[in-house]
Amino acid sequence: MYVAVKGGERAIDNAHAWQAEERRGDPAVAELALAQIREQLALAVNRVMAEGSLYDPDLAALAIKQARGDLIEAIFLIRAYRTTLPRLGASRPVATAQMAVIRRISATFKDLPGGQVLGPTFDYTHRLLDFKLAAEGAPVPVAATAPASLADVPHVMAFLNRDGLIEAEPAGDASPPDLTREPMELPASRALRLQAITRGDEGFILALAYSTQRGYGRTHAFVGELRIGCVAVELDIPELGFPVEIGEVELSECETVNQFTGSKTEPPQFTRGYGLVFGQSERKAISMSLVDRSLRWKELGEDCTGAPAQDEEFVLMHADNIQATGFLEHIKLPHYVDFQSELELVRKLRAEVLAAQEAAQ
Amino acid sequence: MTAPSHPPETAPRQAWMGLLARATPARLAGLFPDLPAHDFLRAPEVGAVMVRGRIGGVGQPFNLGEMTLTRCSLRLAGGVAGGVVGHAHVQGRDKAHATRAAVIDALMQTGAADGLRVAVLAPLAADETARRAARAAKAAATRVEFFTLVRGEDQ
Incomplete structure (x- = not known):
């Protein structure tokens, strides 16, 4: 009923x-x-x-x-x-090699062209609460400056690539699949996986990346390069017949270098994991590159150990926190009728069991 | 990185359109407060552009996420510049910004160009250069200078 x-x-x-x-909140507070x-x-x-x-x-x-x-x-x-915005086009792929970097570090090479630039970072802080921040009206902090070059900072991977020590990244300009336009289909291309991961929940991607470090689908990642900065976004304008810069976005990019002893199809060389995220989000960018690399086991001919971070369906179908919270939180909404039928079923089963017990005595 | 797929004569226009798009709406309005008469060919429209990246920074494109964009096309009305068409595609959701950028794009194709270059574009370019230089200078101050400690076997 x-x-x-x-x-x-x-x-x-x-x-x-x-x-x-x-x-x-308290109206007495601004x-x-x-x-x-x-x-x-x-x-x-x-x-x-x-x-x-x-x-x-x-x-x-x-x-x-x-x-x-x-x-x-x-x-x-x-x-x-x-979802209310009309889609006015897709940009040209952003050129992260031309990023105006505010932070750029490599854990694999100490001395590299462009240097190790720390940028605004929490690294090397003692994680002690700073009670000076509790007082308002402190003088505005002023960052130090030093003479700078505005030249492009080359990608670290380009150096390794020169010696053939790292897998080549196949170039191309094919229009990538878009999970906001068509439902995600598995198996997914690497482009589709990256789109799903970059918009995925930071905590979930972090946990998966951590699991690979602890041995669930080990990939032995080094941070080849982590960079943060602004890149120009260029859009082709059909009525003009040429591209124009429509603005700038700040991005965090991480490239990992991963151990690889070779497989049936590939010689021993380093392999890549890639992370690119809007804003200053380096935890997410590093996590993304580890999960990206982990999901590449099949194309690299590696063994699947059944680790969660190797399971494309597990990763991609659970990374989106809006899908997840939507389904999770719906169970708090009225389920009176569903529950009524469960209740009736349990009562009926109990009655049958109790009747059988009585009959046996 | 990306090969130019357009004739070099469009480069100056690309440069000013980019500069106008990257300007803050308030700064642009301060430099060019009064708009001449114009008719919209496409009234300012807010939408989204899918921003793409490349796998590994150099490989196949993938969809990174969207950004907001306002576009506008108009035609200058009356006067000697009447009929000239201007376009704008600017980051964000500010319709006045897009309108002002489209008007300046149109005027830059007229005899007003030299005046605008001095009064609007040069200050915007100077702002941008200063802003970028300031960030680069702060980044440079955080560049690590390694030095090697005296090693035990050297003693």
Whole structure:
């Protein structure tokens, strides 16, 4: 029997009104401006842009404010908004070799052209709470400067590539599959996997990458290069017949160098894992490159040990935190009828078992 | 990196369109506050562009994620420049920014170009150069200078 029920509108309206009041918090405390979120919580903004899969710092700041700092809720808001935007084209692939780097490090080569540039980083901090930040009105910090070159910083991988010590990356200009346009099909191409991982949940991708380090699908990764900086985005304009720069995005890029002893099809050489993420998101970029490399076991002729990070379906079908939270959280919504049928079934089974026990006595 | 698939005579226009797109809306409005009469061929429209990367930085393209974009096409009305068409494709969702950039794109194809180069483009380019130089200088200050400690066997 299906029972249609209505009601709850007043309760829902009042719940949302209370949520709005709670969002504002204590009115004696100054309201948070979007510019404050954008400027002072920039890494949260970056995460919302990366996993929301829409680069727009002002919108991400708004989403964070609206979501009261719940980043997955904010990502949900951005994903919903982006579906309302007409698609005005696809950019030319960004040239990360021409990135204006603010950070660029290599864990494989100490001395390399362009040098090791730390940039703004939490590395080498002691992770002690800084109580000076608790006091407002401190003088504005000033970063040191040094004479700089504006020349392009070459990719570390290009040096290894020269000696044939690392696998070549096949070039091409084929239009890549887009999981926002057509449903993801497995097995997925590497391009499709990268799209799914770069917008995937940072915690999930981090955990999978960590699992490969601990031995579940070991890939022996070194960070060949990690770079962060702005790149130009170029769009071909059909009515003009030439491409124009439409703006800039900040990206984090990680290339891993992985041990590889050779296989039936490939000689011993280093192999690659790749990560590219919107914003300053190096934890995600490194994680992405480890998971990318792990998922390449089949094309490289490696053994599958059944590790989760080698299982393309497991990784790709569970990486999206909006899909995940949507399905997870729906179980809190009314399931009265479903549960009623379960209840009846259990009562019936119990009655049968109890009757059988009585008959046996 | 990308091979030019367009004649070199378009390079100056590409340069000013890019500069106008990268400018902050407030700065552009400050440099060029009053818009001449114009008719929209395509009213400012907010949409998204799929940003692509390359696997390994050099290989096959893949879809990285979208960015917001506002585009606009218009025709200057009246005067000696009447009929000239301007286009703009600018990052973000600011329709006034796209309109202003399209107007300047049109005017740059007229006799007003030299004046605009001095009054608008040069200051924007100077801002951008200063902004990039400032970030590069801060990055340079965080560049590691390695030095080798005296090793035991040398003593």
